[in-house]
Structure formats: structure tokens, C-alpha cells
Amino acid sequence: MMKQLRRAMLVGIMALGVVACSGDGETDAAKAEGGDVEGEVLVFAAASLTDAFGDIKTAFEEDNPDAEVQLNFGGSSALREQILAGAPADVFASANESNMADVVDADEVAGEPQVFVTNELQIAVPAGNPGKVKGLDAFANDDLLIGLCAVEVPCGDFAREALEGVGVEPAIDTNEPDVRALLTKIGSDELDAGIVYVTDVTSAGDRVEGIDIPADDNVVAKYPIAQLAGAPNGDGAKSFKEFVLSDEGQQILTGYGFGTP
Incomplete structure (x- = not known):
């Protein structure tokens, strides 16, 4: 009788174990289907x-409903300084490799940075030019109001590289902290011309017109x-980095x- 009782208890314990394992598996599967990222993801990204x-x-949060991406945009050099000063951040996406290299040299990067897109320069002018x-x-004409991104900001360094390549000393009236600040002044007719990225001219719509820079004189930015x-x-x-590098991203x-790339 005692042996039968012990055998029954053992069978019951084993059955409970199977149910518990089954429950954990279902929970993991459900979690995977709903996205496995939770909490805030702090992304520092070029303007x-x-x-x-x-x-x-938006797409990342749809895949991971328990996650919330916080985007901090700015000039890559300014974002670099924030990171080096200890600002909390999960991901850094720079518009050039030199600012990323500074963060790598400071041992602030986990793993290896990966180039995920490229961009090219374009002259931007107000609608109607x-x-x-x-x-x-x-850009050498003193009678025009000329703007560039500031030195150390990637769009500013690339623009100066392109101008130096064709022997032009720019008559700069303003140096802007990032490409979007420069684009805003061009779009509001505060400047006659500036050098930004092709993607920025596209984003500005009818407010700005783009003038192509010949391929031999242009500069390709690697992000x-x-x-x-x-x-x-x-x-x-x-997960956010992997999403950016994925086919969907x-x-x-x-x-x-x-x-x-």
C-alpha cells in the first residue's frame, strides 16, 4: 500500500513538471511572436x-510593442561629445566615420561599427533660385548669402572638402550646427545657397531646389x-542596430x- 502511494505521488510530481515546462515554452513563444525588446531604446543619430x-x-516599435525608441538628432560631432561626456545612449548613428572613430577610441562602443548607408552632397537653394x-x-561670391554646416559637423567638413577640391574659397556668412538647421535657413529664404545632402533636399519638398555637384567633385559620406x-x-x-541593417530597415x-553601403 505504501509503495502504491509513493508511486502515485511521484507520477503526480512528474505531471506537474511537464505542465510547468509546457507553460514556460508557451510563454517564450508568445513573447517571441510579440517582440522581445522592452523599455526605452535611446538612439543618438545624425540630423x-x-x-x-x-x-x-515606427516600424521597430510595431515589431516590438513593449519597446519605445527615443530619438536624439543633432550634428554628429555634438552627439559624439554628449556620448563622451557620459550622456546615456544605446545606439550611435553618425554621418561620418571620424566621429564614430573617436567614440571607438574612447572604448564607448560594443563590437564593431558597421556602415549602413551612404549619402552625397548637393547644393541647396531657395525655391526659384x-x-x-x-x-x-x-560660393566664392561675396554678394550672395552663403551657409555651410560648421567645421567638425560632417556636412560642413564634406562641403569644405568639395570646395577645396575645385579651388573655391567660400565666402561664408553662417556656420550652422547641423544640416537641418542649415536647410531651414535656405528654405526660409535667409540664405542664397548652402551645401547639404541629397536626402535633405528631397525631404524639404517645394521649399528648396537642388543643384547637382558633378560626380568628380562630390564627396560620398559613409554612415x-x-x-x-x-x-x-x-x-x-x-535589436535596433540589427533592424537598421535588415532588409526592412x-x-x-x-x-x-x-x-x-
């Missing part, structure tokens, strides 16, 4: 990524992305005019 990353945020700008030579070593949300950082980016 030229504003529109594209807005759509990427009141200054009659035709090319890079116009790297990295998970940060001190990421408050390491899983979220890894790349499709969103190319839809805004970015080139593939």
Missing part, C-alpha cells in the same frame, strides 16, 4: 537621418552605426534617397 529614422522607429546659383563657384558599451538597454540597442533608408 540628416531625421525623416528616415522616424519611420524606422533667386541668387541664380549654378555651381560651386557661386556607421554602433551599439554603445554603456547602453542602458543592451538588448534594445542590439534598408528599404526604408533607400526610400529616402540614401545609398547602400
